[in-house]
Amino acid sequence: MPVKKTQLTRKPTARSKSKKPVQYVYAFGKKTDGGRAMRDLLGGKGANLAEMAAIGLPVPPGFTISTEVCSYFYDNHRRYPASLTTDVEAAIVDVEQQQHKGFGERDNPLLLSVRSGARESMPGMMDTILNLGLNDATVEGLAARSGNPRFAYDCYRRFIQMYGDVVMGIQPANQESHDPFDALMDGLKAELGKTHDTELSADDLKELVKRYKRLIKTRARKEFPQNVYEQLWGSIGAVFGSWKNERAIIYRQRYSIPSEWGTAVNVQAMVFGNLGDDSATGVAFTRDPANGENVIYGEYLVNAQGEDVVAGVRTPKQIAEMASEMPASYKGLQRVRAKLERHFRDMQDFEFTIENHHLFILQTRNGKRTGGAALRIAVEMTEEKLMDQRTALLKIPAESIDSLLVPVFDPRAQKAARLIGQGLPAGPGAASGLIVFTAAAAEQESKRGNRVVLCRMETSPDDLKGMLYSQGILTSRGGVSSHAALVARQLGKVCVCGATNVVIHYEKKTLTAGGVVLKEGDYISLDGSTGEIYAGPIESADSEVKRVLNGTLKPAQSYTYRLFETVMTWADKYRRLVIRTNADTPAMAQQAVAYGAEGIGLCRTEHMFFEGDRIDYMRQMILAADEVQRRVALKMLLPFQKKDFAGLFKAMDGRPVTIRLLDPPLHEFLPHDDGVRRKLAIKLGVSAEFILDRIRALHEENPMLGCRGCRLGILYPEITEMQARAIFEAAAQVMTAKHPVVVKPEIMIPLVGFKAELADQLAIVHRVAREVMERTGVKIDYLVGTMIEVPRAAITADELAEVAEFFSFGTNDLTQTTLGLSRDDMGSFFETYRQKEIYQHNPFASIDEQGVGRLITTAVERGRSTRPRIKLGICGEHAGDPASIQFCHRAGLDYVSCSPPRVPIARLAAAQAALRDA
Ligand code: ADP
Numbered sequence: 023m024p025v026k027k028t029q030l031t032r033k034p035t036a037r038s039k040s041k042k043p044v045q046y047v048y049a050f051g052k053k054t055d056g057g058r059a060m061r062d063l064l065g066g067k068g069a070n071l072a073e074m075a076a077i078g079l080p081v082p083p084g085f086t087i088s089t090e091v092c093s094y095f096y097d098n099h100r101r102y103p104a105s106l107t108t109d110v111e112a113a114i115v116d117v118e119q120q121q122h123k124g125f126g127e128r129d130n131p132l133l134l135s136v137r138s139g140a141r142e143s144m145p146g147m148m149d150t151i152l153n154l155g156l157n158d159a160t161v162e163g164l165a166a167r168s169g170n171p172r173f174a175y176d177c178y179r180r181f182i183q184m185y186g187d188v189v190m191g192i193q194p195a196n197q198e199s200h201d202p203f204d205a206l207m208d209g210l211k212a213e214l215g216k217t218h219d220t221e222l223s224a225d226d227l228k229e230l231v232k233r234y235k236r237l238i239k240t241r242a243r244k245e246f247p248q249n250v251y252e253q254l255w256g257s258i259g260a261v262f263g264s265w266k267n268e269r270a271i272i273y274r275q276r277y278s279i280p281s282e283w284g285t286a287v288n289v290q291a292m293v294f295g296n297l298g299d300d301s302a303t304g305v306a307f308t309r310d311p312a313n314g315e316n317v318i319y320g321e322y323l324v325n326a327q328g329e330d331v332v333a334g335v336r337t338p339k340q341i342a343e344m345a346s347e348m349p350a351s352y353k354g355l356q357r358v359r360a361k362l363e364r365h366f367r368d369m370q371d372f373e374f375t376i377e378n379h380h381l382f383i384l385q386t387r388n389g390k391r392t393g394g395a396a397l398r399i400a401v402e403m404t405e406e407k408l409m410d411q412r413t414a415l416l417k418i419p420a421e422s423i424d425s426l427l428v429p430v431f432d433p434r435a436q437k438a439a440r441l442i443g444q445g446l447p448a449g450p451g452a453a454s455g456l457i458v459f460t461a462a463a464a465e466q467e468s469k470r471g472n473r474v475v476l477c478r479m480e481t482s483p484d485d486l487k488g489m490l491y492s493q494g495i496l497t498s499r500g501g502v503s504s505h506a507a508l509v510a511r512q513l514g515k516v517c518v519c520g521a522t523n524v525v526i527h528y529e530k531k532t533l534t535a536g537g538v539v540l541k542e543g544d545y546i547s548l549d550g551s552t553g554e555i556y557a558g559p560i561e562s563a564d565s566e567v568k569r570v571l572n573g574t575l576k577p578a579q580s581y582t583y584r585l586f587e588t589v590m591t592w593a594d595k596y597r598r599l600v601i602r603t604n605a606d607t608p609a610m611a612q613q614a615v616a617y618g619a620e621g622i623g624l625c626r627t628e629h630m631f632f633e634g635d636r637i638d639y640m641r642q643m644i645l646a647a648d649e650v651q652r653r654v655a656l657k658m659l660l661p662f663q664k665k666d667f668a669g670l671f672k673a674m675d676g677r678p679v680t681i682r683l684l685d686p687p688l689h690e691f692l693p694h695d696d697g698v699r700r701k702l703a704i705k706l707g708v709s710a711e712f713i714l715d716r717i718r719a720l721h722e723e724n725p726m727l728g729c730r731g732c733r734l735g736i737l738y739p740e741i742t743e744m745q746a747r748a749i750f751e752a753a754a755q756v757m758t759a760k761h762p763v764v765v766k767p768e769i770m771i772p773l774v775g776f777k778a779e780l781a782d783q784l785a786i787v788h789r790v791a792r793e794v795m796e797r798t799g800v801k802i803d804y805l806v807g808t809m810i811e812v813p814r815a816a817i818t819a820d821e822l823a824e825v826a827e828f829f830s831f832g833t834n835d836l837t838q839t840t841l842g843l844s845r846d847d848m849g850s851f852f853e854t855y856r857q858k859e860i861y862q863h864n865p866f867a868s869i870d871e872q873g874v875g876r877l878i879t880t881a882v883e884r885g886r887s888t889r890p891r892i893k894l895g896i897c898g899e900h901a902g903d904p905a906s907i908q909f910c911h912r913a914g915l916d917y918v919s920c921s922p923p924r925v926p927i928a929r930l931a932a933a934q935a936a937l938r939d940a
């Protein structure tokens with residue numbers, strides 16, 4: 023290879039002083055300079071064209087002008103390096119010799135394509151020019167030599183159109199108006215009473231060429247150029263210029279592609295798919311990109327050139343049809359498919375052209391695929407020995423596991439359904455049910471046996487219960503980190519949020535979208551994976567994996583399950599992080615264990631207080647005016663808590679369970695609605711005024727930073743005492759039951775900032791533990807620790823570790839307190855912050871490594887300096903985010919604890935983190 027590594031990064035201007043002339047032009051064909059490792063310099067298309075030529079695939083010869091020339095072009099007022107002209111001319115001579123044709127040669131013209139190609143593929147964003155080298159003289163030569171004047175004039179009209187558009191700027195006036203060249207073509211077809219372009223004769227096309235040229239002359243006030251080198255340089259300049267066209271810029275912004283990369287230009291001998299019925303052009307995938315099946319998949323058009331397939335001038339045929347229509351070419355295509363996969367060792371997306379039975383490959387790249395396909399392809403390619411397990415694990419986007427677990431719509435039913443709107447995909451899966459507008463209605467309808475979709479402008483903690491009863495949740499406001507989205511992910515519910523085109527009217531009980539007015543009780547369907555909203559019901563079903571895990575389908579009956587199981591087994595082999603789950607109920611715990619959870623990293627005890635009568639006792643406890651009254655209510659709550667913990671311990675069957683003591687601001691439990699308050703007053707035998715007074719007394723300006731977390735237990739030690747008692751009594755009970763289960767409770771104190779806070783609470787926990795153990799005679803192995811969720815805790819972690827046996831990073835609050843940012847109030851400026859790139863991403867979705875991350879690594883270091891074997895985990899929402907999991911791996915945590923539906927994703931992400939680290 024003539025290029026040294028160091029040249030790849032050096033700027034062309036900086037090295038123009040060196041003696042050895044710089045290589046700007048890289049040939050592919052009989053002699054090939056480049057290869058697939060050189061995509062920075064040659065772009066993805068150029069690098070892979072070189073690679074394919076080098077391994078003997080039929081690639082028409084040509085050359086690539088490097089991306090360095092693009093940088094030079096923009097740094098030097100759109101001029102080229104001095105040596106480029108001679109280099110390009112020499113490269114053309116090489117192509118002429120290989121093709122036995124001459125560029126601009128009247129009787130035997132060489133035609134070229136000029137194509138863009140950046141480091142990352144930017145499909146359709148930049149320009150391509152085909153059939154370059156035709157003019158009034160060479161077109162006659164091509165006609166005579168091919169014996170096919172129709173073909174020659176078809177090429178010529180295509181070239182004039184592309185050149186006129188791309189180089190001479192003759193484009194539609196605006197988005198609504200017709201392409202001026204297409205308009206002429208349509209006009210001619212109408213005059214002649216013909217529908218397809220293939221019906222146009224040589225003479226018709228000759229006439230079209232005349233009209234095209236006239237159009238150029240009037241619009242550009244210049245003749246279409248007859249000199250082939252003028253055509254070539256015009257095209258090269260236009261392709262470099264297209265790097266900075268509007269759509270390319272927008273695309274780069276969207277996919278974070280740096281503008282410095284630049285594009286390469288590929289100049290290549292033309293091959294012709296428009297020579298007649300034994301010629302064709304098409305695109306194909308080496309496997310089905312939708313489901314991953316190991317079959318060639320794609321489409322083609324007979325007697326056509328490349329752009330026709332995408333442009334939709336005619337409807338392309340499925341590749342499978344080629345087997346009977348062009349059997350020899352089909353066999354060739356299958357051979358190419360096998361060779362591409364053996365060489366590139368991944369599913370390929372390639373472009374081909376068949377010229378008089380001869381197959382040519384014009385492009386290949388790794389194909390885009392759905393999540394399900396990614397999994398299947400990785401597993402099957404490993405079994406076919408095209409990949410090893412490590413590579414396969416790294417090839418599957420961790421998130422894509424989700425697509426195997428969520429309920430799915432029946433695809434045919436979905437296609438037929440009426441799409442009425444679009445929101446943000448916040449909880450993947452398919453949900454279909456009756457529209458309800460309130461949590462109460464959700465409960466009522468669901469108890470009647472109906473599936474419901476809860477539709478709210480936005481959700482609040484009051485809606486939690488309703489959400490539990492719903493198949494899906496739709497909100498018209500709020501982003502992907504809104505309450506609805508958060509809870510939906512936690513519960514594994516289907517959710518579409520922030521659907522701004524949906525108008526919800528609570529009083530009228532209507533939902534209006536896409537011109538359709540739906541009432542409460544009408545059917546609606548949500549696709550939480552895409553954000554699509556449909557009117558009416560759509561059939562859906564539990565995923566196969568879920569059915570196997572809950573025992574309603576035999577493993578042997580599900581291929582998807584086998585794929586899932588294989589990937590999970592491989593992942594477990596390579597990961598170091600332990601995966602725990604955030605679960606509050608036995609049902610959630612069971613689901614998580616089925617998904618592979620190895621323990622509970624966070625049980626939020628407050629969630630246990632919402633069910634049934636408990637909320638009333640909870641409210642009684644909160645509203646109590648003094649300790650005596652409070653203890654009365656706590657005594658009522660104790661048996662519920664104990665039962666819940668016992669259930670959880672049994673479900674976890676000996677695995678560790680971390681229980682967080684009461685954490686949220688108390689007002690979250692209080693009734694805000696007048697009617698509910700009145701009922702409560704009657705039930706508690708107090709006056710409505712008393713309740714109102716207590717609510718006022720408990721009011722806080724800023725509850726997130728108010729009396730919550732360990733402050734509650736310090737203020738009301740009897741709450742901590744009751745919770746500790748419930749935990750230890752439940753443990754003793756389960757450990758001495760008929761089928762005893764070992765219990766290892768880990769008790770966690772929230773929102774600690776001072777060692778003294780922790781010590782205060784731990785004293786209560788230890789005392790109650792002693793009491794219970796003495797009374798029951800059961801020895802319980804337990805740990806006490808703290809959450810690290812305020813910066814002070816992270817900074818003083820060495821002191822906290824003197825009393826804490828474990829740390830669990832509560833990164834939701836740690837992010838709020840570190841950034842001084844309320845998750846619930848960031849909606850108004852978040853978008854602006856993203857656009858201005860102040861936030862690279864949502865800090866609540868993926869850990870802010872430079873800020874919050876540094877606090878975590880500080881706490882890890884300081885905690886270990888005091889207690890070297892301190893147990894470290896994370897239980898914030900970040901624990902289900904692959905990028906954050908990678909961070910946790912590098913930070914040296916012992917475990918991550920995520921919501922049950924994300925456990926499989928976390929297993930894979932943890933393996934990927936370990937593999938990337940190795
Ligand atoms: P894009 O990056 O937008 O796909 P390409 O540079 O791949 O653009 O060109 C688009 C199409 O033009 C190709 O799919 C192919 O069908 C056709 N094409 C490009 N080069 C040649 C060639 N040398 N011979 C025949 N057709 C070509």
Ligand code: MG
Nearest residue numbers: 067373384385
């Ligand atoms: Mg292409």
Ligand code: MG
Nearest residue numbers: 772811832835
């Ligand atoms: Mg917290």
